[in-house]
Amino acid sequence: MPWKGELFGWQAEYNPERSEVPLDSKMTFTPADFCIGESGIWFFSLIWEHGKHAEPEEFLDDRNIFL
Incomplete structure (x- = not known):
């Protein structure tokens, strides 16, 4: 189940793996992904x-984090 929040x-x-082939891709499935x-x-x-x-x-990508 996808989640956004x-x-x-x-x-x-988060988007779970799906059996659908992505548009314009040689992949055989749509992979799961997470981002924040x-x-x-x-x-x-x-x-x-x-x-x-x-x-x-x-x-x-943390190039704009300055400590």
Whole structure:
């Protein structure tokens, strides 16, 4: 079941794996994905490109976080 809401004060969403083939893609299914944050400020995402039994690919954009 897809989910969209707020987590730790950031917008977030999760979309489960689907058997439908994505438009204009060679993939045989639509992978599950999760993302949180706001692009340009701080953003993290996971995508299960190789299926639900494989480790997800991670992407982190934190270039605008200054400590």
